[in-house]
Amino acid sequence: MFEKKSGILLIAGVGFFAFAFLSNAVIPILMYRHLPEKTVKQVVNGNVRYQFEDLAQRYPAAFEKAYGQPPADPQQAGEWYDEKCAEALEVGRKVYIGEGCWHCHSQFVRPVSNEDRRWGPVSQSWEYQNRLQRPVMFGTRRVGPDLSREGGRRSNDWHAVHFFKPDMLSPKSPMPQYPWLFDGTPDQPNTRGLALMTYVQWLGSWLESYPYYEDYAPTPIKNIVATE
Amino acid sequence: MTSSLTVSDAELPRHEDLVEERLVLWYFVAALTFMVISMTAGVLMGLQLIRHNPLPAIELFSPGRWRMVHTNAIAYGFIANAFLGIMHWIIPRLTLRPVLSRPLSYVIFGAWQFVVLATAVGILLGEAQGVEWGETPVWIDPLALVGLLLVAINFGAPIIQVRGPMYVTLWYYLAALVWTFLTYAMGNFVPEYFVCGSSAGAVGGLFIHDLVGLFVTPLGWGMMYYFVPILLKRPMWSHGLSLVGFWGLAFFYPLQGIHHFLYTPIPMFLQYGAVLSTIALELVVLTVIINFVGTLRGTGGEVLRNLPLRYFYTGIAFYFLTCLQCALQTTLTFQALIHFTDWVVGHAHMVMFGVFSMWQLGAMTYLVPRILKTDWYNPEWCEWHFWGSAGGLMLMSGDLILCGLFQGWSWAALQPWESSVQVSIPFWSVRIVAGLVMFAVQLLFIYNFFKTWQKSRAVAASV
Numbered sequence: 001m002f003e004k005k006s007g008i009l010l011i012a013g014v015g016f017f018a019f020a021f022l023s024n025a026v027i028p029i030l031m032y033r034h035l036p037e038k039t040v041k042q043v044v045n046g047n048v049r050y051q052f053e054d055l056a057q058r059y060p061a062a063f064e065k066a067y068g069q070p071p072a073d074p075q076q077a078g079e080w081y082d083e084k085c086a087e088a089l090e091v092g093r094k095v096y097i098g099e100g101c102w103h104c105h106s107q108f109v110r111p112v113s114n115e116d117r118r119w120g121p122v123s124q125s126w127e128y129q130n131r132l133q134r135p136v137m138f139g140t141r142r143v144g145p146d147l148s149r150e151g152g153r154r155s156n157d158w159h160a161v162h163f164f165k166p167d168m169l170s171p172k173s174p175m176p177q178y179p180w181l182f183d184g185t186p187d188q189p190n191t192r193g194l195a196l197m198t199y200v201q202w203l204g205s206w207l208e209s210y211p212y213y214e215d216y217a218p219t220p221i222k223n224i225v226a227t228e
Numbered sequence: 229m230t231s232s233l234t235v236s237d238a239e240l241p242r243h244e245d246l247v248e249e250r251l252v253l254w255y256f257v258a259a260l261t262f263m264v265i266s267m268t269a270g271v272l273m274g275l276q277l278i279r280h281n282p283l284p285a286i287e288l289f290s291p292g293r294w295r296m297v298h299t300n301a302i303a304y305g306f307i308a309n310a311f312l313g314i315m316h317w318i319i320p321r322l323t324l325r326p327v328l329s330r331p332l333s334y335v336i337f338g339a340w341q342f343v344v345l346a347t348a349v350g351i352l353l354g355e356a357q358g359v360e361w362g363e364t365p366v367w368i369d370p371l372a373l374v375g376l377l378l379v380a381i382n383f384g385a386p387i388i389q390v391r392g393p394m395y396v397t398l399w400y401y402l403a404a405l406v407w408t409f410l411t412y413a414m415g416n417f418v419p420e421y422f423v424c425g426s427s428a429g430a431v432g433g434l435f436i437h438d439l440v441g442l443f444v445t446p447l448g449w450g451m452m453y454y455f456v457p458i459l460l461k462r463p464m465w466s467h468g469l470s471l472v473g474f475w476g477l478a479f480f481y482p483l484q485g486i487h488h489f490l491y492t493p494i495p496m497f498l499q500y501g502a503v504l505s506t507i508a509l510e511l512v513v514l515t516v517i518i519n520f521v522g523t524l525r526g527t528g529g530e531v532l533r534n535l536p537l538r539y540f541y542t543g544i545a546f547y548f549l550t551c552l553q554c555a556l557q558t559t560l561t562f563q564a565l566i567h568f569t570d571w572v573v574g575h576a577h578m579v580m581f582g583v584f585s586m587w588q589l590g591a592m593t594y595l596v597p598r599i600l601k602t603d604w605y606n607p608e609w610c611e612w613h614f615w616g617s618a619g620g621l622m623l624m625s626g627d628l629i630l631c632g633l634f635q636g637w638s639w640a641a642l643q644p645w646e647s648s649v650q651v652s653i654p655f656w657s658v659r660i661v662a663g664l665v666m667f668a669v670q671l672l673f674i675y676n677f678f679k680t681w682q683k684s685r686a687v688a689a690s691v
Binding site (some may be wrong): 002003004008009010011013014016017019023024025027028029030032035037039045055095097098099100101102103106108109110111113114115117118120123124125127128129131132133134135136137138139140141142143144160167170171172174176177178179180216 | 279284287288292293295355357360386388393394399402406411419424425426428429430431433434438442461471476482483488493502509538563564565567569581585587595641642646669
């Protein structure tokens with residue numbers, strides 16, 4: 001059996017592989033089956049909506065170029081923002097992967113090494129049960145800090161400048177520059193730039209503790225307030 | 229092996245009918261080309277880390293993208309191509325049967341180069357897939373999988389026809405042909421289309437791990453069990469230990485994927501299981517190392533004098549070191565400190581370059597003069613290549629492993645993030661130097677290869 005083709009093919013080749021897949025992959029899949037995968041629209045929440053509307057106000061021209069005009073009716077405008085925000089999250093995640101952000105920034109806070117004191121609550125399974133975590137963006141290396149609690153910590157302006165030229169804000173940062181996310185200057189983010197900022201502001205936006213550092217009062221977008 | 233010794237030479241098929249030598253060389257050329265691409269990418273990312281990127285702010289030269297080209301070009305461009313070339317030599321000679329079809333072999337060669345090039349181009353255009361070591365854009369994955377299936381059929385045919393017991397190399401090869409296909413399919417499709425979150429993490433870990441353990445490792449050990457006895461002109465020390473090594477690897481290796489994601493929300497008992505099987509595998513590895521060191525008994529200093537053999541045993545020594553490191557670093561205590569740090573990067577370089585690339589470069593050093601039927605253009609340069617590769621790698625790995633400890637302590641001490649970057653700068657600088665040494669000697673090797681090829685043509689023309 002141990003030196004025969006059938007043994008090697010069936011037991012080692014297929015059998016042991018299948019056993020490992022069952023024990024290491026199928027078991028967690030079954031254990032999390034009570035947490036169905038949320039769609040992108042379902043993970044749009046008030047916090048990330050706030051940031052998305054903030055982008056619309058800070059960069060009106062860029063925002064309009066990327067997403068067009070919201071409908072005049074406040075109810076419809078609300079739905080419109082939700083829809084566009086989901087769109088931005090999806091594109092933002094694609095940029096995050098395509099630029100290799102996930103190879104220098106992790107997305108999980110461990111219960112060791114004082115990580116909860118540096119970043120906030122330890123990561124839990126339910127946080128990852130959504131479309132934007134398929135494939136999961138855990139990451140395996142931290143040249144820069146973990147980002148799973150990054151949302152809301154810094155303003156969109158900060159992120160814009162930082163993506164454009166990181167060492168303007170973080171001196172001696174080894175992070176590369178991403179000027180192609182902008183039309184020439186940091187105050188003119190393009191579609192990809194706006195999307196990546198929305199994605200980063202979304203990270204951790206589902207937690208009670210969002211934002212972790214900065215005080216803010218959730219205010220709906222101004223023209224909606226004005227019309228209501 | 230033993231049965232072939234009893235057959236008279238007249239009955240053996242001729243080497244020329246078995247091995248498509250030209251294809252072996254083509255694979256080596258392709259492998260070394262991707263090695264240069266990968267190392268260029270590595271240097272670019274390395275320079276970015278020490279803030280000396282010569283090409284900043286250019287989209288197509290973004291270090292983040294080139295970092296993915298670095299790993300993919302080395303895994304699928306260098307390592308896979310070199311293995312395919314070496315298998316085209318070993319499998320027909322060991323089974324005494326040619327591969328299924330020579331035209332198919334050339335189709336596979338072309339298809340595989342297309343897959344790797346398309347991967348690199350796709351990544352540079354920002355189309356990477358979010359699976360580590362599987363960043364190949366999603367639309368290339370099915371093609372790559374078809375390629376792997378054809379590889380399995382082309383090489384599987386002669387292996388399946390072997391009558392009676394098979395030699396160790398063929399156990400590893402046969403299993404690896406199945407495993408590589410399954411691993412690639414699992415890792416690229418399950419976390420992309422079927423499961424999200426922690427479960428996708430578990431599958432992703434399994435993929436990262438199986439790629440090393442079920443694709444690279446068995447193909448690597450397969451060639452060691454072939455070349456080492458041939459170069460030493462003696463059988464392996466213990467057939468029993470060969471059996472333990474193969475079956476131990478087959479059972480324990482696939483069970484460890486989750487150890488790449490310890491302390492994540494993946495269920496804790498599964499994390500413990502992965503840790504325990506990692507430590508168990510270390511014992512299996514020990515039996516393999518003992519077997520290979522035992523084979524050396526009574527051969528004097530042959531392992532030092534014979535350059536290919538020296539490559540192989542250097543790789544075996546690094547293999548022992550990395551596996552010992554695995555057994556320690558996989559423990560939760562170690563992980564708390566070194567996970568996410570450059571320790572892991574140092575470890576990965578020691579495995580991929582120190583072990584498998586060293587073996588493949590050794591095999592190239594051995595095979596190229598045999599195929600070209602002339603000595604190396606400059607054997608001295610081959611020595612330089614060895615010492616530059618081994619020395620550079622040792623410096624790089626040692627440096628990064630040490631760097632990882634400093635980073636881990638800096639983070640745990642809640643120092644500002646920038647301190648962990650500042651403390652890394654000296655280490656990252658040394659890493660660049662080590663990388664450039666490794667790069668330089670590969671270029672020297674390629675030039676030597678080129679001159680040897682030229683020389684062989686001159687020799688052939690003069691005959």
